[in-house]
Amino acid sequence: YSPTWKKQDDNFNRFRSQLTSRCDGFHKAIISQANTPLGTRLIYDGEKKKSIQINKDLFNTFLKGNPFSNKSLDTCAVVGNGGILANSSCGEAIDSAQFVIRCNLPPLENDYRKHVGNRTDIVTANPSIFMEKYGGLMGRRRPFVESLNVYGNSMLLIPAFSYGHNTPLSMRAFYSIEDFRSPIRPIFFNPEYLQKLAMFWRSQGLRAVRLSTGLIMASLALEVCNNVHLFGFWPFSNHPYGLAPLMNHYYDDRQTKKKFHAMPGVVHLHLGQCPPPKRPLKPFNAINPLTPTD
Template identity: 65%
Template sequence: MRGQLLKLRFSLIITFLCFGSLLTSLIWYNYNVEPHRLPAPKKNLSSLSEPCKSCTEVMDKVAQSNTEISKKQEDKPEENREGNNKAAEQNSKISKNQEDNPQKVKEGNSKAAEQNSKISKNQEDNPQKVKEGNNKAVEQNSETSKKQEDSLQKVKEVIHKAVERYSQTWKKQEDNYQKFRSNLSSKCHGLEEAIITQNNKPVGSEIVYDGSKKTLKVTPELFSIFMKEHPFSNKTLDTCAVVGNGGILINSSCGEMIDSAQFVIRCNLPPLANGYEKHVGIKTDLVTANPSIFNYRFGALNGPRHPFVESLRRYGNSLLLIHAFSFSAYTAVSLRAIYTINDFESPIRPVFLNPEYLKSLLLFWRAQGLRENRLSTGLITTSLALELCNNVHLYGFWPFSNHPHDLHNLTNHYYDDMQAKKQFHAMPAEFDLLMRLHSQGILRLHLGDCPTGGK
């Protein structure tokens, strides 16, 4: 709009200049013509007035434009007045805020001063508190160090006593063995009750979980999975090797001695390849499986199951003893394991550990002085071997983090350093009982390196 106005004004100026130039020419002509010349005819004058008509039209347009501009200029003051009113209102608010701010700033300054006063007070008190805290920390560190020293000293004493007892020449005491075995068999009946079969758990009977008070009714489908007869009934073996997973087996060269046993029992699906063969052997007749292994190693068997089946290949056609009825949460994944084994036609033979046997076994060992809520897999399999075999040899049973001979550091397992749950198992207490049986000639513990060339 503003550009149009400028154009119109510029046109008006040009028109006025043209008109002025024309008038100047006429005046000059009138005053400078010769006297004898006749005045110009009217006809020429009227013809000269024709250009003025176009000038008049231009002037009319300019006047009209000026009228419109004036009209808009008359409207703008109202808009400006409204804008000015708004600006005045905002300025009033700003002024009001400016008047209030000093009070708020004053209040804020007062709070800041109060906080600074508290900080100053704390700073004055802190040296004393820091000093007290440092003293407590030093005292706690001293107590912690003392406890660690005491604990290490106790471990050294236990190791020293164990080595002292172990250093004595071992000889089997047949009378002690027969007496202990008879007592264990009469209380626990491992050869008939350790494994669930169709004989000891018929359809309609109930399975009572040993880790809780829950029960499970035996259905025809579940019954069909059970082994028909106990695999150890009316059977006595000569030599059994129970292989624990302790770090003491590292570089032990015990593999040949282990494999020379008539019956080899292993715990919790341990690795046997990748260089471990020389130290732990490869022969397996029975291997246990805690269902927690199915969960954390094989994704509870909810995904691909082939890796699980492949991991069982190393154990051949051995018995797979599963703790399916310790806790109800373990039952479903244990059943999936058995279905997987059957679906892939694996040669391994899955069986269930009987929770009633575990309860009677716990009572038996408590009578021997053991105080714990749950028995370790190693003690369970050792108990079964003591009923099954005339000669029981234990390998990898050493619950301490130092080697018995030179006290060098050991990992918890020969294949990793994962720690056992202390709230479940009392490994040193169990080891003390096993050492007692070793000293009595009932079983034989193997600590340290094994001689090559067999037993």
């Protein structure tokens, strides 16, 4: 991990070109009224024998256009929830990125802010969270909506069309947010994009049954950002420096499936503590960044 990380422009441009030609996440990762017209039949990416036809009610929940600007973003921080972020002092570095992506509704308040920041442009939410924490939104919905306040007016990205049971849950989340006039903006993954992205990674040798949220968001960031920085991605139980034991997440030790995906010289994976950035991330040189190898 000791060499200073250096972006390899040829690798970056080649990888981005492959992703764009195979997946086109810039235009197709998020469902919109432009890329998914009324009457479209969507095939669930997790249940390929199941589909849903887009009626007027569903269509009206979609974005009218592309959530990304026509111009590539300069710097993006994709923030995982790994225990390596605990006591990292990376909050300021994360918040200095032009665009910040977070995964699975992580806690940002109180003591966490110094280490993980609080700026958010996109935060993902697995519908299983709506079941586990909020009773499937079948009862009181205010606690769910109020829990989103920490993310401000960011986009809330939900895989509403990955499995059939996700759709009604996701619609209840959408309408709860609308009813309580929350500033957060629900958007939905396009299952066609997720299928194409899974095929792309299989062609790269990845044999996972399902892509992790972190890998999906890092892949999307590579298409929409010129410099991609990863924080909170370290799939081992010990810190790379000093070998201190780590919790699975920076906020708890709940175990999940662990995978590691290498993109040498393409994404900047930050490890160790982060010094205060002297300027916004372009590029930001963290202490002891990692250049993965195949």
